[in-house]
Amino acid sequence: MMMVHPVKFLLSAAKRPLTRCCSAFVSRIRSLNRLKEDDDVCAEALQHAQIFLFHRLSPLLQSSERGTFRAVPLMYSDIRAILERLGSDEAKLKESVLIGCSEQNQVQFCLDVGELDQVALEEALDGTFVDLKKGFFVLRRSEAPLLAKAQALLRWHLTTGFCSATGRPTCPNQAGSQRVGGGGGTIYYPQMSPVVIVLVSDGKRCLLGRQPSFPPGMYSALAGFCELGESLEETVSREVAEEVGLEVHNISYSSSQHWPFPRSSLMLGCHALVSPAHSQVNVDHTELEDARWFTFHEITSALQVKGLWSRGHAPPLWLPPKHAIANRLITEWAELQRCSQKAD
Numbered sequence: 416m417m418m419v420h421p422v423k424f425l426l427s428a429a430k431r432p433l434t435r436c437c438s439a440f441v442s443r444i445r446s447l448n449r450l451k452e453d454d455d456v457c458a459e460a461l462q463h464a465q466i467f468l469f470h471r472l473s474p475l476l477q478s479s480e481r482g483t484f485r486a487v488p489l490m491y492s493d494i495r496a497i498l499e500r501l502g503s504d505e506a507k508l509k510e511s512v513l514i515g516c517s518e519q520n521q522v523q524f525c526l527d528v529g530e531l532d533q534v535a536l537e538e539a540l541d542g543t544f545v546d547l548k549k550g551f552f553v554l555r556r557s558e559a560p561l562l563a564k565a566q567a568l569l570r571w572h573l574t575t576g577f578c579s580a581t582g583r584p585t586c587p588n589q590a591g592s593q594r595v596g597g598g599g600g601t602i603y604y605p606q607m608s609p610v611v612i613v614l615v616s617d618g619k620r621c622l623l624g625r626q627p628s629f630p631p632g633m634y635s636a637l638a639g640f641c642e643l644g645e646s647l648e649e650t651v652s653r654e655v656a657e658e659v660g661l662e663v664h665n666i667s668y669s670s671s672q673h674w675p676f677p678r679s680s681l682m683l684g685c686h687a688l689v690s691p692a693h694s695q696v697n698v699d700h701t702e703l704e705d706a707r708w709f710t711f712h713e714i715t716s717a718l719q720v721k722g723l724w725s726r727g728h729a730p731p732l733w734l735p736p737k738h739a740i741a742n743r744l745i746t747e748w749a750e751l752q753r754c755s756q757k758a759d
């Protein structure tokens with residue numbers, strides 16, 4: 416495997432002077448913004464950046480002995496050498512898409528080399544292109560969101576090569592943060608779908624559902640896509656009514672997460688209550704295979720189960736892994752129950 420040289424992106428490359436009092440975070444964000452606005456500065460940064468390779472939207476990963484995966488960033492010059500060896504050339508690197516900047520000020524890009532031979536690439540790179548659905552949950556939690564963002568942006572570029580109004584080609588800026596053209600000079604930006612995910616409680620128990628596509632025994636918080644014209648609260652009320660036939664109140668927002676499956680979504684995590692007197696679920700089986708109330712004890716036991724796909728004895732309840740916002744909502748609920756039990 417080629418060594419990745421720790422090249423730091425020089426903030427001075429972004430010629431615009433930054434205010435002295437800026438925190439490191441603010442400086443990073445402003446430098447990234449500059450890269451999106453200025454193609455020349457971005458092209459220069461690319462030459463010193465870390466680049467995460469994908470093959471037909473599968474990221475290049477290395478497996479560790481502990482069964483986890485690590486992302487494998489490479490430097491521009493390493494990739495250029497491999498491209499030349501495999502019959503491509505440096506021009507391909509211009510298709511790289513900006514994805515971020517590390518805390519060490521290393522600018523990060525991604526690039527899909529799906530037209531090259533996968534086996535030859537894997538041999539040259541000493542890694543494997545792994546389906547993100549398989550790799551996501553065993554990647555380190557600091558790497559999974561970065562690769563999910565990279566895949567989302569690469570997919571967007573793959574599917575927006577032409578203007579939907581004129582049918583003419585669109586072209587990306589150097590950062591890949593927008594595409595322009597299609598005849599009318601329209602600017603296209605990456606899109607994602609807002610989705611609500613809600614943990615419903617009756618005060619003592621919480622309500623989880625499962626879809627037929629879930630692994631056996633896994634239950635999750637209820638989720639659904641926002642419809643045009645809806646507020647967050649309206650989507651929560653509609654989805655809960657549709658899927659389990661209940662009316663919720665006291666909807667509160669918790670936190671959010673970008674979710675790459677099956678396409679880019681912004682998951683908006685909420686909690687909501689139903690009255691214990693009106694908690695009889697009526698599952699819509701076209702949407703869910705099952706939905707049930709779970710006790711605090713069942714949830715705390717399930718939160719301790721390690722490894723979503725571990726072999727051996729299947730536990731009675733499996734919860735989504737820690738990477739998923741559903742897990743965060745369930746953990747928050749369990750914490751709240753623990754506190755209120757202590758207070759009683």
Ligand SMILES: NC(=O)c1ccc[n+]([C@@H]2O[C@H](COP(=O)([O-])OP(=O)(O)OC[C@H]3O[C@@H](n4cnc5c(N)ncnc54)[C@H](O)[C@@H]3O)[C@@H](O)[C@H]2O)c1
Nearest residue numbers: 608610612635638639640674676677682735739740741742
């Ligand atoms: N991160 C997490 O913790 C977590 C947990 C549960 C679900 N999710 C995600 O939430 C998403 C939505 O959940 P759901 O499947 O229950 O949604 P849902 O209940 O809205 O049902 C999905 C159906 O909605 C329709 N739909 C409406 N707008 C859509 C759009 N913009 N894109 C795609 N389909 C649309 C389609 O017919 C689709 O089959 C899923 O993609 C799932 O991966 C994430």
Ligand SMILES: [Mg+2]
Nearest residue numbers: 637638639702
């Ligand atoms: Mg749903």
